[in-house]
Amino acid sequence: MSTTAVHTVTLPVMESFYTIQGEGFHQGKAAYFIRLGGCDVGCVWCDVKESWDADKHPQRAIPDLVREAAAHPGRIAVITGGEPLMHNLHELTGALHTAGFRTHMETSGSSPLSGDWDWITLSPKKFKAPLNEVCQQAHELKIVVYNKSDFAWAEKYAAMVGKQCRLYLQPEWSRAAEMTPLIIDYVKDHPQWQISLQVHKYINVP
Numbered sequence: 001m002s003t004t005a006v007h008t009v010t011l012p013v014m015e016s017f018y019t020i021q022g023e024g025f026h027q028g029k030a031a032y033f034i035r036l037g038g039c040d041v042g043c044v045w046c047d048v049k050e051s052w053d054a055d056k057h058p059q060r061a062i063p064d065l066v067r068e069a070a071a072h073p074g075r076i077a078v079i080t081g082g083e084p085l086m087h088n089l090h091e092l093t094g095a096l097h098t099a100g101f102r103t104h105m106e107t108s109g110s111s112p113l114s115g116d117w118d119w120i121t122l123s124p125k126k127f128k129a130p131l132n133e134v135c136q137q138a139h140e141l142k143i144v145v146y147n148k149s150d151f152a153w154a155e156k157y158a159a160m161v162g163k164q165c166r167l168y169l170q171p172e173w174s175r176a177a178e179m180t181p182l183i184i185d186y187v188k189d190h191p192q193w194q195i196s197l198q199v200h201k202y203i204n205v206p
């Protein structure tokens with residue numbers, strides 16, 4: 001008698017939604033977001049603290065997630081969280097590629113890299129430092145600016161990413177009124193950086 005390994009990979013999913021990418025290089029493009037549960041970083045200003053406990057979110061089968069994504073015409077899938085790299089993302093990115101998606105990820109880089117990515121957004125955190133392997137692979141570095149000391153901190157990571165990596169400074173949402181003018185001045189003085197605004201919060205889309 002032969003046996004076939006039944007191999008069902010599931011992931012905890014807080015929410016999934018089709019929207020406009022609001023941040024960074026791909027800002028303005030239609031994208032399907034999959035927000036995975038679970039994060040062990042604990043940023044004090046995190047805008048999705050409800051995502052942190054993976055057990056609070058249902059385990060979903062990858063074929064179902066990809067089918068729901070493919071019901072929309074956009075072919076960028078953004079995997080976010082929570083911290084997506086707390087999970088092995090090899091099966092998910094493989095299934096998304098098979099369905100014709102480009103695979104994008106939003107990560108703090110604090111857990112080992114898994115999955116096959118067309119775009120990695122690295123947003124390092126003071127609360128749990130990114131791994132060097134993720135710094136090396138990042139396509140964009142997106143630093144959340146909470147106070148003026150964060151510019152010097154941003155330069156430390158700019159020196160760790162690859163030469164082609166795009167550099168973004170994004171105001172922390174509750175501090176945007178104070179930090180945005182400082183970011184504008186910093187970008188004018190250091191034009192290798194660009195400003196990233198959370199445009200979805202201004203245009204009221206998810």
Ligand SMILES: C[S@@+](CC[C@H](N)C(=O)[O-])C[C@H]1O[C@@H](n2cnc3c(N)ncnc32)[C@H](O)[C@@H]1O
Nearest residue numbers: 045046047081082083106107108123171172173
């Ligand atoms: C919620 S995180 C999830 C992905 C991953 N854990 C990370 O931090 O990159 C998605 C993006 O939102 C950013 N972010 C989270 N809270 C924010 C806030 N209050 N203001 C501005 N950006 C924020 C993060 O830095 C990250 O770039």
Ligand SMILES: Nc1nc2[nH]cc(C(=O)O)c2c(=O)[nH]1
Nearest residue numbers: 020021022023080106200206
């Ligand atoms: N529209 C929109 N763009 C985003 N870019 C990164 C987001 C995230 O939470 O990872 C996000 C999000 O939550 N919504």
Ligand code: SF4
Nearest residue numbers: 039041042043046082
């Ligand atoms: S790493 Fe990302 S999801 Fe985790 S607490 Fe920080 S901003 Fe929130």
Ligand SMILES: [Mg+2]
Nearest residue numbers: 047048080206
């Ligand atoms: Mg968000």
